[in-house]
Amino acid sequence: MDERKWRKSSYSGGENNNCVEVAEEAELRLIRDSKDPDGGFFEVPAAGFAALLGCLKASPRRAA
Template sequence: MDEALWRKSSYSGQEGNECVEVAILGEGAAVRDSKDPGGGHFVVPDAAWTAFLTEVS
């Protein structure tokens, strides 16, 4: 994950207290808390990530 390009959600709070970052991977997407980037992440498979985006948009 050292080479992953992390992007902060445009829906994250302006005060920086509710920040989520996403890195698009070949097999899906990784999600982490931007306030604690070394605290871990989870990977979501392509189909689940697509379903999530469909539901929230």
């Protein structure tokens, strides 16, 4: 059983559960698909993840 504390984006919502989840582990951030929590995850350095979030927050929102 996965003992990590996964959290969803604050932008998640609606009924279809389409989002990613993130867990913190030492100097890493683990990212997985919320629709397939047993399908694995990938790791990124915490600093890189913080930089990604900073870029996303600074960028204008785009329609999908």
